[in-house]
Amino acid sequence: MEWKNFDQLESLRLFAETKPMDLKETLDSAAGATRVETCHVPMAAGLDYNYAAKAVDQKILLALVKLAEEAQLADKYRALYNGAMMNTGEQRLVLHQLTRGQLGDDVVVDGVNKRDFYRKEQERIADFANQVHRGQISNEKGEKFTSVVQIGIGGSDLGPRAMYLALEGWAKTNQSFQMDAHFISNVDPDDATAVLSGIDVAHAIFILVSKSGTTLETLTNQAFVMDALRKEGLEPARHMIAVTSETSPLAHSDDFLTAFYMDDFIGGRYSSTSGVGGAVLSLAFGPEIFDRFLQGAHAEDLLAKETDPMKNPDMLDALIGVYERNILGYPSTAVLPYSQALSRFPAHLQQLDMESNGKSVNRDGQPVDYPTGPVIFGEPGTNGQHSFYQLLHQGTDIIPLQFVGFKRSQRANDVTIEGSSSQQKLDANVAAQIVAFACGKEDENRNKNFKGGRPSSIIVGEELTPEALGALLAHFENKIMFQGFVWNLNSFDQEGVQLGKTLARKVLSGQTQGVLTAYSRLLGL
Ligand SMILES: O=P(O)(O)OC[C@H]1O[C@H](O)[C@H](O)[C@@H](O)[C@@H]1O
Numbered sequence: 001m002e003w004k005n006f007d008q009l010e011s012l013r014l015f016a017e018t019k020p021m022d023l024k025e026t027l028d029s030a031a032g033a034t035r036v037e038t039c040h041v042p043m044a045a046g047l048d049y050n051y052a053a054k055a056v057d058q059k060i061l062l063a064l065v066k067l068a069e070e071a072q073l074a075d076k077y078r079a080l081y082n083g084a085m086m087n088t089g090e091q092r093l094v095l096h097q098l099t100r101g102q103l104g105d106d107v108v109v110d111g112v113n114k115r116d117f118y119r120k121e122q123e124r125i126a127d128f129a130n131q132v133h134r135g136q137i138s139n140e141k142g143e144k145f146t147s148v149v150q151i152g153i154g155g156s157d158l159g160p161r162a163m164y165l166a167l168e169g170w171a172k173t174n175q176s177f178q179m180d181a182h183f184i185s186n187v188d189p190d191d192a193t194a195v196l197s198g199i200d201v202a203h204a205i206f207i208l209v210s211k212s213g214t215t216l217e218t219l220t221n222q223a224f225v226m227d228a229l230r231k232e233g234l235e236p237a238r239h240m241i242a243v244t245s246e247t248s249p250l251a252h253s254d255d256f257l258t259a260f261y262m263d264d265f266i267g268g269r270y271s272s273t274s275g276v277g278g279a280v281l282s283l284a285f286g287p288e289i290f291d292r293f294l295q296g297a298h299a300e301d302l303l304a305k306e307t308d309p310m311k312n313p314d315m316l317d318a319l320i321g322v323y324e325r326n327i328l329g330y331p332s333t334a335v336l337p338y339s340q341a342l343s344r345f346p347a348h349l350q351q352l353d354m355e356s357n358g359k360s361v362n363r364d365g366q367p368v369d370y371p372t373g374p375v376i377f378g379e380p381g382t383n384g385q386h387s388f389y390q391l392l393h394q395g396t397d398i399i400p401l402q403f404v405g406f407k408r409s410q411r412a413n414d415v416t417i418e419g420s421s422s423q424q425k426l427d428a429n430v431a432a433q434i435v436a437f438a439c440g441k442e443d444e445n446r447n448k449n450f451k452g453g454r455p456s457s458i459i460v461g462e463e464l465t466p467e468a469l470g471a472l473l474a475h476f477e478n479k480i481m482f483q484g485f486v487w488n489l490n491s492f493d494q495e496g497v498q499l500g501k502t503l504a505r506k507v508l509s510g511q512t513q514g515v516l517t518a519y520s521r522l523l524g525l
Helices: 010-016 023-028 031-038 058-070 073-081 114-134 158-173 189-197 216-231 275-285 287-303 313-327 345-357 389-394 422-439 466-487 495-508 514-522
Strands: 040-042 048-050 147-151 180-184 204-209 240-245 259-262 332-338 375-378 401-406 456-461
Touching (some): 023 031, 023 422, 040 313, 048 313, 073 313, 114 275, 158 345, 180 189, 180 275, 216 240, 240 275, 275 287, 287 313, 313 466, 332 422, 345 375, 456 466, 495 514
Parallel strands (some): 147 204, 240 259, 332 375, 332 401, 401 456
Antiparallel strands (some): 040 048, 048 456
């Protein structure tokens, strides 16, 4: 396998020979409707990736296929799931796909089969969740726990929180809902206070989630919650479990009822399908629902093995993103789910993408001289339409858009007003936006003129089920991985978050000087 910097790839010259596709002209022509029917790739769990409104024609796609071949994307994915050392910065394997299924060879580390290890932890969590639901594990008074609170930050919060919100309505409608989940992440005392004051603490079970077991915010919130429990006359160790890596300081501690384990081969932002997401989702919805979510993710991982990018939705999405970032020079990407259940999905993707590919050195630590990961932001539609879409439609930057939409809502409750249901209104807006962005509208009044030519793709599904959510999550994880391969990055470390942490520790221990002292004073420290 060869690791070349992006600017060393010979197939890049193919793009010099292609001229950009005129998106507005193409979609406005007779070919437009045909593109919508033909420019799509099936994903897992009934989802479908449609790229009709991307500015890519046959020639550009052919160049992207060559780029994928030269960058050996399929080979690199195979190497990753077969246990190659892909996290070069930290010298670690990258095994999050193994938390949801076996994709290739057995991966054995220090005599432990890693798939067996992840599955065993999932089974332990399932067993624990079932016992909580049956009341066999209860509070000091022998009463059932009725809510669960996850304490964690970053990857130990965003993914699990986004997944919980994504399935809460579905579970309530499908008689799978077991208990409410809440999340404490920020070290701001108002976060923990607000959550604790909104729940019945005596019947709450807390999950302390920290892969490293050293994160300041999480340990502070642990102490905050333990204090609150004691003040209620409750024994913290009867109310708290941990999810952490076996080597962390939290492992094998008496502070917890029990602990579930992951390891260093699961990156925090890739950990939703490990115990990090598994504990809270199994408690909230039951282990069977979590298992269905894993099956959806695994099915998408299998599709990502396809070597032809035109049949591989994750790879194709990645390649079109590279084309937009590096050839067309677009700096950011908006993620726009038309689904209230996906309200925190853009926030999760922000960490997933920006922490993975926001790098300026390659996987060997050498500086790179080309743009890498874009800025990611987003909000669910239609809310975003009444907020930042102005800039998306008429601003000076072109921002590629990633829509997600479903034909059916999750909660079987809708009302027809003026001839259409709310779900129909929601979906009508997605269709309208895609065309408005791509085709625009001429107006003599320049203030009302829409230039068009603003590219988007859409992932469409029947309904946001556990399987569909798993597939959606894995799609983006795999897309980001493939982009990291193209840019020759290590997408699995995050050294960029360290400096701020070190300086904050200095401030708290009074070891500041110069401008850091000045800013500390400004904040009243
Ligand atoms: O799970 P933990 O070890 O507590 O880490 C929580 C988070 O904090 C770190 O600073 C990283 O930026 C994240 O990638 C990580 O997910």
